[in-house]
Amino acid sequence: xxxxxxxxxxxxxxxxxxxxxxxxxxxxxxxxxxxxxxxxxxxxxxxxxxxxxxxxxxxxxxxxxxxxxxxxxxxxxxxxxxxxxxxxxxxxxxxxxxxxxxxxxxxxxxxxxxxxxxxxxxxxxxxxxxxxxxxxxxxxxxxxxxxxxxxxxxxxxxxxxxxxxxxxxxxxxxxxxxxxxxxxxxxxxxxxxxxxxxxxxxxxxxxxxxxxxxxxxxxxxxxxxxxxxxxxxxxxxxxxxxxxxxxxxxxxxxxxxxxxxxxxxxxxxxxxxxxxxxxxxxxxxxxxxxxxxxxxxxxxxxxxxxxxxxxxxxxxxxxxxxxxxxx
Amino acid sequence: xxxxxxxxxxxxxxxxxxxxxxxxxxxxxxxxxxxxxxxxxxxxxxxxxxxxxxxxxxxxxxxxxxxxxxxxxxxxxxxxxxxxxxxxxxxxxxxxxxxxxxxxxxxxxxxxxxxxxxxxxxxxxxxxxxxxxxxxxxxxxxxxxxxxxxxxxxxxxxxxxxxxxxxxxxxxxxxxxxxxxxxxxxxxxxxxxxxxxxxxxxxxxxxxxxxxxxxxxxxxxxxxxxxxxxxxxxxxxxxxxxxxxxxxxxxxxxxxxxxxxxxxxxxxxxxxxxxxxxxxxxxxxxxxxxxxxxxxxxxxxxxxxxxxxxxxxxxxxxxxxxxxxxx
Numbered sequence: 001x002x003x004x005x006x007x008x009x010x011x012x013x014x015x016x017x018x019x020x021x022x023x024x025x026x027x028x029x030x031x032x033x034x035x036x037x038x039x040x041x042x043x044x045x046x047x048x049x050x051x052x053x054x055x056x057x058x059x060x061x062x063x064x065x066x067x068x069x070x071x072x073x074x075x076x077x078x079x080x081x082x083x084x085x086x087x088x089x090x091x092x093x094x095x096x097x098x099x100x101x102x103x104x105x106x107x108x109x110x111x112x113x114x115x116x117x118x119x120x121x122x123x124x125x126x127x128x129x130x131x132x133x134x135x136x137x138x139x140x141x142x143x144x145x146x147x148x149x150x151x152x153x154x155x156x157x158x159x160x161x162x163x164x165x166x167x168x169x170x171x172x173x174x175x176x177x178x179x180x181x182x183x184x185x186x187x188x189x190x191x192x193x194x195x196x197x198x199x200x201x202x203x204x205x206x207x208x209x210x211x212x213x214x215x216x217x218x219x220x221x222x223x224x225x226x227x228x229x230x231x232x233x234x235x236x237x238x239x240x241x242x243x244x245x246x247x248x249x250x251x252x253x254x255x256x257x258x259x260x261x262x263x264x265x266x267x268x269x270x271x272x273x274x275x276x277x278x279x280x281x282x283x284x285x286x287x288x289x290x291x292x293x294x295x296x297x298x299x300x301x302x303x304x305x306x307x308x309x310x311x312x313x314x315x316x317x318x319x320x321x322x323x324x325x326x327x
Numbered sequence: 328x329x330x331x332x333x334x335x336x337x338x339x340x341x342x343x344x345x346x347x348x349x350x351x352x353x354x355x356x357x358x359x360x361x362x363x364x365x366x367x368x369x370x371x372x373x374x375x376x377x378x379x380x381x382x383x384x385x386x387x388x389x390x391x392x393x394x395x396x397x398x399x400x401x402x403x404x405x406x407x408x409x410x411x412x413x414x415x416x417x418x419x420x421x422x423x424x425x426x427x428x429x430x431x432x433x434x435x436x437x438x439x440x441x442x443x444x445x446x447x448x449x450x451x452x453x454x455x456x457x458x459x460x461x462x463x464x465x466x467x468x469x470x471x472x473x474x475x476x477x478x479x480x481x482x483x484x485x486x487x488x489x490x491x492x493x494x495x496x497x498x499x500x501x502x503x504x505x506x507x508x509x510x511x512x513x514x515x516x517x518x519x520x521x522x523x524x525x526x527x528x529x530x531x532x533x534x535x536x537x538x539x540x541x542x543x544x545x546x547x548x549x550x551x552x553x554x555x556x557x558x559x560x561x562x563x564x565x566x567x568x569x570x571x572x573x574x575x576x577x578x579x580x581x582x583x584x585x586x587x588x589x590x591x592x593x594x595x596x597x598x599x600x601x602x603x604x605x606x607x608x609x610x611x612x613x614x615x616x617x618x619x620x621x622x623x624x625x626x627x628x629x630x631x632x633x634x635x636x637x638x639x640x641x642x643x644x645x646x647x648x649x650x651x652x653x654x
Contacts, residue, residue: 319646
């Protein structure tokens with residue numbers, strides 16, 4: 001696997017570090033004793049724009065030519081990549097158009113507009129976002145900022161792996177397991193690659209919603225497999241139809257396997273994370289923690305790093321989740 | 328003012344640092360550009376037991392004699408000190424009795440019990456918690472762990488000022504203003520003292536609920552003044568009737584003045600903190616941020632450190648607050 005190098009991620013980090021937060025890596029005694037393990041949560045929900053996506057978007061936009069910058073950018077996204085591209089475009093005084101599904105969380109739609117982007121809504125059940133995005137890109141000569149299947153985006157998201165490595169090194173901790181959400185696979189490709197290079201014995205797992213387990217199935221079959229069209233999940237950030245070609249090529253090399261979680265396990269986890277860690281995570285940002293807390297793997301006496309990738313959840317939905325009793 | 332020395336806080340830190348989280352100090356571009364300032368939030372809501380109180384309790388308990396440890400401890404508290412003493416007692420295998428008001432937040436009552444403490448409830452409108460606590464302490468020969476008016480507790484809470492100092496030093500930042508909540512005044516006494524010694528030009532303000540502005544009034548009159556008995560506030564953590572003798576002696580020296588906020592300003596702030604920072608703060612933990620966001624002082628072009636002191640809020644109340652529209 002020679003698509004990606006550590007130096008690509010190191011360079012991306014140099015490029016973006018003044019624009020992003022070095023987010024906290026937090027351990028929690030209550031959770032540790034509940035699981036008999038030592039767990040470190042990487043809080044990318046506290047990142048600018050409320051998710052890790054600002055890393056890749058900032059890096060990619062910084063690499064555009066002056067001419068490309070003049071013409072502006074376009075992106076399609078259910079919301080976190082949308083906000084990230086809109087924010088990074090604003091930071092660089094670029095014009096941005098974002099294609100978003102009508103039923104995206106309100107908070108994501110509003111924030112994207114607030115960053116000054118033009119938002120084009122589409123019906124995700126009947127229309128294809130790639131087609132809409134590509135059509136506008138070619139008509140208006142805009143640069144398409146892909147959500148994950150782009151090596152610059154992967155290197156940008158991978159910078160979170162670099163931060164985790166540095167934060168663990170300070171504490172002289174060598175992790176055994178890394179659990180990370182997986183939609184199109186950009187975040188996990190970059191970050192699991194960086195961790196594996198630095199901690200060769202680490203076991204990396206992707207975590208997906210039950211009905212969107214395309215990466216799990218693709219890993220098992222060693223080829224790209226798509227989700228059923230009828231699939232549903234509350235994890236709006238993780239609804240990519242199939243792994244990216246580049247991300248899968250990397251993930252085949254870095255991952256030991258794929259785990260899945262149900263919507264109810266995700267909801268229960270959002271409540272537990274609020275209770276123990278006092279932070280808000282969105283459904284897609286909670287799947288890795290859900291795999292941990294629902295005991296999908298044995299973590300006894302292990303050191304586990306868990307990605308909390310985003311926090312953009314509507315208040316009404318969050319409130320409904322945390323005020324409900326589970327089991 | 329020679330009650331407290333920097334070395335007391337440094338020693339307390341050595342004593343407790345393996346038991347506490349070095350909580351994140353986070354800045355947020357959206358809030359910075361909203362206020363035209365650079366704001367650093369110290370997230371003690373992410374601390375073990377959900378508040379800074381574990382610092383002082385851990386330090387105090389570590390200093391007890393073997394005989395005192397055998398007899399056990401007692402504390403009175405609306406909840407955060409309660410959880411902290413219960414947790415630190417459990418960590419040290421001590422027996423703990425905690426006197427708590429009947430109407431304390433459910434989350435605080437439950438967590439205190441979960442740490443294995445014996446909880447004695449009283450009616451805060453008709454009974455005096457100090458009297459109940461002192462009576463049990465003398466009857467059972469238990470050591471009373473005071474909530475704030477104790478130099479070891481103040482030094483313990485002051486360790487958060489040491490962390491802030493170190494975190495700012497890494498970024499080469501010199502703060503102009505420090506905003507910190509104030510109930511009995513232990514946290515602000517220790518932390519503002521440490522900050523003032525390290526950043527002599529810093530301006531420290533206490534922030535209190537409108538009707539519990541005893542520290543503000545005491546500072547203005549240069550003597551200890553109590554709140555009206557009829558005072559009410561949603562900030563359950565900040566309902567001390569008057570400043571402590573020791574805390575006031577220190578705060579007279581370190582503080583430039585006192586600010587106050589209304590319940591509605593606190594609620595609006597809890598929602599804004601959830602929106603921008605993706606974390607849960609409790610009412611008492613939000614007052615310093617409320618003073619900032621409600622523009623009680625001019626912060627334009629200033630570097631401001633804001634304490635988020637705790638996150639123990641009932642889900643129902645949090646949900647009610649964040650789903651409401653303000654203005």
